[in-house]
Every structure is written in structure tokens, then in C-alpha cells.
Amino acid sequence: MTNYFDMSEVSSICPYCGVGCGLKLEVVNNIIVRTIPDSSHIVSRGHICGKGSTAHEPIYSWDRLTYPLKREKGVFIRITWEEAIKEIASKLLEIKKKYGEKAIGFYGGCQNTLEEVYSFMKLARALGTNNIDSCARVCHEPSAMALKEMLGIGASATSVTEISKAKVLVIAGESITESHPVISQYLVQLKKNGGKIVVIDPRMTGTAKIADLHLQVNPGTDIYLFNTVANYLISNNLIDEEFISKRTEGFEEYKKTISSYTLDEAEKIVGINKEKIIEFAKLISQKKVIFSWGLGLTQSEGVNAVRAYINLALLTGNIGTDGSGLIVYRGQANVQGSGDIIKPNVFPNGIMNEENARELEKIWGFKPPTWVGKTVTEALLEGGLKALVLMNFNPVISMPNRNKVKKVLESLELLVVIDPFMTETAKLAHFVLPSAMWAEKEGSVTSLDRVVKWRFKAVNPPGEAKSELEIISLLFKELGFKGFTSDPKEVFLEMKEVVKIYSNLTLDEVMDYSKPSRYPVNDTILYREKFLTPTGKAKFIPVEYKKMKEEGLILITGRTVTRYNTDELINRTPGFNSFKSPLYINPKDAERLGLKDKDIVKVSSKCGSAIFTLSISNEVKEGSVFAYMHDPNVNYVVCDSLDEESKTPKYKYTIVKIDKVKLY
Ligand SMILES: Nc1nc2c(c(=O)[nH]1)N[C@H]1C(S)=C(S)[C@@H](COP(=O)(O)OP(=O)(O)OC[C@H]3O[C@@H](n4cnc5c(=O)[nH]c(N)nc54)[C@H](O)[C@@H]3O)O[C@H]1N2
Ligand SMILES: Nc1nc2c(c(=O)[nH]1)N[C@H]1C(S)=C(S)[C@@H](COP(=O)(O)OP(=O)(O)OC[C@H]3O[C@@H](n4cnc5c(=O)[nH]c(N)nc54)[C@H](O)[C@@H]3O)O[C@H]1N2
Numbered sequence: 001m002t003n004y005f006d007m008s009e010v011s012s013i014c015p016y017c018g019v020g021c022g023l024k025l026e027v028v029n030n031i032i033v034r035t036i037p038d039s040s041h042i043v044s045r046g047h048i049c050g051k052g053s054t055a056h057e058p059i060y061s062w063d064r065l066t067y068p069l070k071r072e073k074g075v076f077i078r079i080t081w082e083e084a085i086k087e088i089a090s091k092l093l094e095i096k097k098k099y100g101e102k103a104i105g106f107y108g109g110c111q112n113t114l115e116e117v118y119s120f121m122k123l124a125r126a127l128g129t130n131n132i133d134s135c136a137r138v139c140h141e142p143s144a145m146a147l148k149e150m151l152g153i154g155a156s157a158t159s160v161t162e163i164s165k166a167k168v169l170v171i172a173g174e175s176i177t178e179s180h181p182v183i184s185q186y187l188v189q190l191k192k193n194g195g196k197i198v199v200i201d202p203r204m205t206g207t208a209k210i211a212d213l214h215l216q217v218n219p220g221t222d223i224y225l226f227n228t229v230a231n232y233l234i235s236n237n238l239i240d241e242e243f244i245s246k247r248t249e250g251f252e253e254y255k256k257t258i259s260s261y262t263l264d265e266a267e268k269i270v271g272i273n274k275e276k277i278i279e280f281a282k283l284i285s286q287k288k289v290i291f292s293w294g295l296g297l298t299q300s301e302g303v304n305a306v307r308a309y310i311n312l313a314l315l316t317g318n319i320g321t322d323g324s325g326l327i328v329y330r331g332q333a334n335v336q337g338s339g340d341i342i343k344p345n346v347f348p349n350g351i352m353n354e355e356n357a358r359e360l361e362k363i364w365g366f367k368p369p370t371w372v373g374k375t376v377t378e379a380l381l382e383g384g385l386k387a388l389v390l391m392n393f394n395p396v397i398s399m400p401n402r403n404k405v406k407k408v409l410e411s412l413e414l415l416v417v418i419d420p421f422m423t424e425t426a427k428l429a430h431f432v433l434p435s436a437m438w439a440e441k442e443g444s445v446t447s448l449d450r451v452v453k454w455r456f457k458a459v460n461p462p463g464e465a466k467s468e469l470e471i472i473s474l475l476f477k478e479l480g481f482k483g484f485t486s487d488p489k490e491v492f493l494e495m496k497e498v499v500k501i502y503s504n505l506t507l508d509e510v511m512d513y514s515k516p517s518r519y520p521v522n523d524t525i526l527y528r529e530k531f532l533t534p535t536g537k538a539k540f541i542p543v544e545y546k547k548m549k550e551e552g553l554i555l556i557t558g559r560t561v562t563r564y565n566t567d568e569l570i571n572r573t574p575g576f577n578s579f580k581s582p583l584y585i586n587p588k589d590a591e592r593l594g595l596k597d598k599d600i601v602k603v604s605s606k607c608g609s610a611i612f613t614l615s616i617s618n619e620v621k622e623g624s625v626f627a628y629m630h631d632p633n634v635n636y637v638v639c640d641s642l643d644e645e646s647k648t649p650k651y652k653y654t655i656v657k658i659d660k661v662k663l664y
């Protein structure tokens with residue numbers, strides 16, 4: 001009989017979004033019976049959302065994978081771990097011998113712990129490949145790139161907890177109420193303190209509804225807006241000259257570039273009237289302004305949109321003080337950490353060069369290669385690789401142009417998928433390795449505002465499922481490498497030694513949710529005294545607005561609060577069936593196209609098509625339509641054009657055609 005007096009409470013961090021809320025898991029007889037908020041956590045402060053409170057449910061889904069599988073003649077057969085590891089290792093070595101190490105790639109890992117992604121990266125490099133990347137590529141690599149080059153660190157420059165101290169919070173291309181709901185508590189506090197919220201989004205989102213100013217921009221035009229605002233601020237002497245002269249460089253060139261951006265043109269291009277743009281400019285010309293953003297910038301205009309936005313924070317001197325700064329709303333539980341550690345063109349200890357390779361050799365006992373590897377988007381969209389190991393990644397659903405990705409995966413000689421479930425991606429694998437889920441293992445994760453916290457193990461994994469650290473360590477051994485541990489605490493210590501920006505962390509602080517434990521310094525605010533660029537100064541980077549190449553009806557895709565990414569976990573939460581998104585359309589576009597509410601329509605792009613039910617809504621702007629990305633059909637339509645520099649897909653900008661489906 002279950003004895004509830006034997007209940008234990010285990011601390012953990014939510015497996016879903018980058019807020020990184022503190023959870024308490026109530027465990028009876030190796031079963032999590034309830035998830036409640038951890039009131040001691042320094043950021044979530046006793047709040048969780050619906051996803052957090054049901055986070056344990058998918059762990060008990062009937063279809064958890066419990067033993068390794070091998071695909072033979074189109075069917076999966078059960079094999080032992082010994083067989084799986086032996087066969088995978090020998091196939092990897094065979095492919096390496098036949099095609100060279102550049103034919104092998106390791107991708108995924110944004111809900112994995114820091115220790116897991118660090119080890120995954122180390123395994124790839126031991127095999128001699130730099131084809132390693134995480135799904136940070138598909139969301140905020142543009143943000144990490146712009147932040148690093150302009151300020152020094154590719155992460156939020158201030159913290160969520162600073163929001164309540166601000167006078168103005170600008171939220172560009174992100175909806176807190178959908179994607180990071182627990183941050184809402186800080187928005188409420190900001191409002192109570194008399195602060196103002198500005199939302200920049202083509203849609204009337206939940207967050208736009210509580211905003212004091214909503215700039216309903218045309219999709220893909222943020223750069224024009226930001227440069228116009230900069231021109232207005234400079235022309236009207238609303239800038240912080242002292243900050244600019246003492247703490248920044250590149251102002252003169254920037255000033256020249258933005259001088260041609262006018263309010264009149266902005267009205268036409270951005271689709272917002274002058275008065276609203278001026279109101280926005282005046283609001284941000286104050287002190288204590290936080291500039292925050294999401295995928296609306298990165299998945300439409302890429303790195304340049306983020307640069308144009310950061311320039312505004314530099315112009316107004318809003319970095320490095322209480323209640324000011326920059327916040328990037330990173331997506332998955334450890335995507336900040338995965339992006340910090342695994343990249344195809346950077347080493348975990350710094351830039352990719354001989355010196356850093358030799359330093360790694362001293363610690364690792366082998367020297368990593370120094371050629372630039374393929375990003376995950378290049379690897380999965382261009383093809384050319386022969387063997388892929390995917391961990392915690394469902395690209396058949398999540399990547400743009402699904403049909404193309406499927407073909408690339410089908411062409412592989414070896415596909416290994418490490419996942420707790422038989423996903424659409426796993427179905428294409430030669431080997432599927434069942435992994436433990438977040439509460440069945442331990443390790444640390446980095447939140448969107450640089451807080452690193454430890455997840456403690458609550459229960460054992462089912463059947464023969466293993467933690468990724470164990471799986472990676474078995475492969476390491478079988479491949480003949482030495483010096484690898486599957487003990488998360490030991491990996492944490494090694495990671496700290498290698499990844500310099502994490503070196504200030506201590507396990508004691510990381511394990512105590514009531515204590516701050518932020519990297520690279522344990523402070524909510526970065527850059528109080530100096531920037532972490534080579535010169536110690538922040539850099540203005542001028543960027544020009546470029547009209548999107550194609551024009552027409554724009555399909556935007558985004559999130560809803562109850563669903564999560566490819567929905568593998570929410571689909572397995574009792575009460576939630578599989579998800580189908582409507583296609584939202586503005587009444588004027590619907591009228592123009594002769595469409596009615598609830599019509600069944602075929603939405604086509606140059607990449608593919610899918611069927612949706614139409615929903616006429618004033619919440620989308622004329623000229624664009626919207627679908628939730630959790631619907632697996634969406635990425636049949638979304639095209640695979642990439643931001644040139646970051647290789648991030650333009651999930652928020654696909655030109656589509658809509659045809660009514662005739663029902664006979
Ligand atoms: N409930 C829930 N929460 C999540 C997730 C989830 O799946 N479900 N996923 C997590 C992940 S992985 C991520 S990366 C984050 C993402 O969180 P968000 O950044 O909020 O992601 P989206 O909803 O995809 O897009 C944000 C907004 O961009 C707007 N947008 C589109 N085009 C433009 C444009 O050109 N300019 C501007 N300014 N805005 C534009 C869209 O209308 C949308 O409201 O959420 C995380 N949190
Ligand atoms: N159209 C459109 N597409 C998008 C986006 C968009 O806005 N629009 N957003 C993009 C963004 S920002 C992101 S981040 C991606 C997300 O894309 P993915 O990372 O592919 O999606 P997830 O649903 O998060 O899938 C992660 C996988 O991890 C598995 N998993 C869960 N827990 C564990 C674990 O502990 N260990 C292991 N090994 N596996 C685990 C799940 O079963 C699932 O198969 O989607 C992208 N796709």
C-alpha cells in the first residue's frame with residue numbers, strides 16, 4: 001500500500017521554457033505524484049505555469065521507450081545495450097574511415113543539462129568532427145552573436161528580476177503571456193510601480209493587450225523602425241552623449257547610416273503612424289529602460305534586427321545600471337547553456353584556433369580539429385553528411401521544409417536518435433536509444449537570465465532507459481577513448497575548467513535555489529563598469545534595412561501557452577490531445593480572398609502545403625496570416641530560407657497562397 005507519510009520532496013527546474021522555474025517534486029514509491037512551485041527560487045519566487053505544474057505527467061506516458069531499438073528491414077527490433085553501443089560505435093568508425101570525420105555530425109540538446117551537452121560536444125570532437133550544434137541555432141543564435149560582438153557576452157545583460165525596477169519595458173517580437181508566462185509577475189509589479197510596457201509585434205498578442213503602447217509593425221520591418229527611432233533621438237538630442245563618448249565606439253559611422261531613415265518612410269514601410277513612433281522614441285529616451293526581445297526579431301530579420309535594437313540601448317545609455325539593460329527571452333530550459341557550449345565554429349574555451357585546441361588537448365587528452373563545422377540547419381537542409389547522432393531533437397517536425405529534412409535524414413548511412421519517445425524523427429533512425437527524462441537524472445541548466453541551477457534526481461528511469469551521460473560514456477569507451485566520466489558532478493567541475501565564462505560558479509550555489517548563481521559574474525546586471533569586448537567598450541554596429549526578397553501574404557508562426565514546441569511532451573499530458581492549429585486571417589484579407597470563418601483552406605508556399613481551418617481574427621495584421629508552430633503540418637509550408645550570417649530559419653516569414661478546399 002502507498003504510504004504517503006513516506007513522501008519525499010525533490011527540487012528540480014522546469015523542463016520547459018527558459019525562465020527556469022523552481023519546482024518541488026513530491027515523490028512516493030519512486031513515482032512523482034505532484035509538482036508544486038518552489039517558493040525559494042530567486043526568479044520564479046513560488047510561481048509556475050500550467051506546463052510546469054503538469055511537467056511530471058509525460059514521464060508516465062504508456063509509450064515511453066524502455067529498451068534500445070534497431071531498424072531492420074523497415075521494422076524496429078529490440079536489442080541489448082551492449083549490441084546497440086557496439087554496432088553504433090563500429091558503424092561510426094567505418095563511416096569515418098570511408099568518408100572522413102567531416103561526414104559525421106552531432107546535433108540537438110536544448111533541454112539537456114549542461115553536463116550532457118558538454119559531454120556530447122566532447123564525444124563529437126573526440127571523433128574528430130566539429131559538425132556539432134544545438135537548436136539554439138534555430139531560435140536565438142542571432143541574439144547571441146549580436147550580444148557577443150557588441151557587448152562581450154552572448155546572453156542577457158540584465159535579469160528578469162530587474163524588470164520591476166524599470167520605468168519602461170520594451171518587448172519586441174515576443175509574447176510573455178504565451179512563451180514565458182511566469183515573467184508576467186514582474187510585468188504586474190512594473191505596472192504597479194507606474195512603469196510602462198511597449199510591445200512591438202505584428203499581432204495583438206496577450207502581452208500587447210496589457211501594453212501601454214503597441215507598435216503593430218509589418219512583419220520583417222523592425223530594422224527600419226529602430227533606425228528611424230535612432231535618427232529621431234539623435235536629431236532631437238535625446239541621446240546620452242556621455243555614455244556614448246565614454247563607453248562606446250563606432251557612433252559616428254552609425255549616425256551616418258541611420259540619417260537617411262525618416263518618419264515619413266517609416267509610416268509606409270513599418271505601417272505605424274509617426275505619432276506612435278515619436279511616442280516610442282520619447283519613452284526610451286529616459287533612463288531605466290529595459291530592451292527585451294524574442295523570435296519576432298531573430299526568425300524574421302536575423303542578426304541585423306538584434307544589432308539595430310541593441311544600438312538603441314547604447315544610444316540612450318540604458319545598459320549597466322539598475323532597471324536598465326537587455327533581456328533575450330531564450331526558449332528552452334537549457335538553450336542558453338547549450339548555445340554557450342556547443343557550436344560548430346567556436347571551442348568551449350574560446351575561438352577556434354591552435355592555441356585553444358592545445359589547451360583542450362591538455363585537459364581532454366586528445367586534440368580537437370580546427371576546421372569550421374556545419375550548423376544544424378546546413379547539415380539538415382543541405383545534406384551531404386553520412387552519419388548523424390541526434391539527442392533531444394525532433395527536426396522532422398521542428399525544422400522548416402519538413403519534406404526536405406526527411407529526405408536528408410533518409411539518405412543517411414547511420415542515424416542514431418536519443419529520445420524518450422518514438423518521434424517522427426526516431427522513426428527514421430537506424431538505432432533509437434531510450435533516454436531518461438529530466439526528473440530521472442541530475443545536472444545543471446542555464447536560464448534565460450544566466451542563472452545556473454541543479455536538477456536533482458527524483459525517480460529512476462523506466463525499464464532499460466539510461467541518462468545521456470551514461471549513453472555517451474558507453475560510446476566513449478567503446479570507441480576507445482579514455483578520460484570520460486558519467487558522474488554529473490565531475491563533469492560539471494571539468495566543464496567549469498574548460499568553459500571559462502562558467503568558471504565563477506560553485507556547486508553549492510548552483511544547488512541552492514534561494515541563492516543567486518549567475519555566470520560570468522554572480523550579478524543580475526552585466527557591464528556595470530566595462531564591457532567585455534576586447535576594448536572594454538560597447539560597439540555600435542550600423543545595419544541597413546533590406547526589403548524582404550519576396551512579397552505577398554506572409555505566414556507567421558508562433559506559440560501558445562498550453563503547448564510546447566513539437567508537442568511530444570504536452571501530447572502525452574492527460575487532458576491534451578494532439579494539436580491542430582487554425583489559420584488566423586484578418587477580416588479584410590478574408591473578404592478580399594472571398595473566404596469565410598471556418599472555411600477549410602489549403603495553404604501553399606513554394607516548399608509545400610497543408611490544410612487548415614480558417615479563423616477570422618482582428619488580432620492578425622492585414623497582409624499576414626498566423627498559425628501555431630506546434631501543429632506538425634505547419635513546417636510542410638514554412639520555407640527554409642536562412643539568415644545569411646547566423647543560418648537561423650525565417651520561420652516568421654513565408655509567402656503563402658490560400659485556396660478554399662472544395663468539400664464534395
Ligand atoms: N508555451 C510555450 N512556451 C514556450 C515555447 C513553446 O513552445 N510553448 N517554446 C520555447 C522556445 S523554444 C522559444 S525559442 C521561446 C519563443 O518565444 P517567443 O519569442 O515569444 O516566440 P514566438 O511565439 O514564436 O514568436 C514571438 C512573436 O514574434 C512575432 N513576430 C513575428 N514576426 C515578427 C516581426 O517581423 N517583428 C516583430 N517585432 N515580431 C514578429 C509573432 O507575432 C509572435 O507573437 O518560447 C519558449 N517558451
Ligand atoms: N514553424 C516553426 N517552427 C519552429 C519554430 C517556430 O517558431 N515556427 N521554432 C523553432 C524553435 S525556436 C525551436 S527551439 C525548435 C524546437 O525544436 P525541437 O528541439 O526539435 O523540439 P522539441 O519539441 O523541444 O523536441 C525535443 C525532443 O526532445 C525529446 N526530449 C524531451 N526530454 C528529453 C530528455 O530528457 N532527453 C532526450 N534525449 N530527449 C528529450 C522530446 O521527446 C522531443 O522529441 O522548433 C523550431 N521550429
Ligand code: SF4
Nearest residue numbers: 014016017021049052
Ligand atoms: S514559465 Fe516556463 S519554466 Fe516556468 S513553469 Fe512555465 S514552462 Fe516552466
Ligand SMILES: [Mo]
Nearest residue numbers: 138139331332
Ligand atoms: Mo526555441
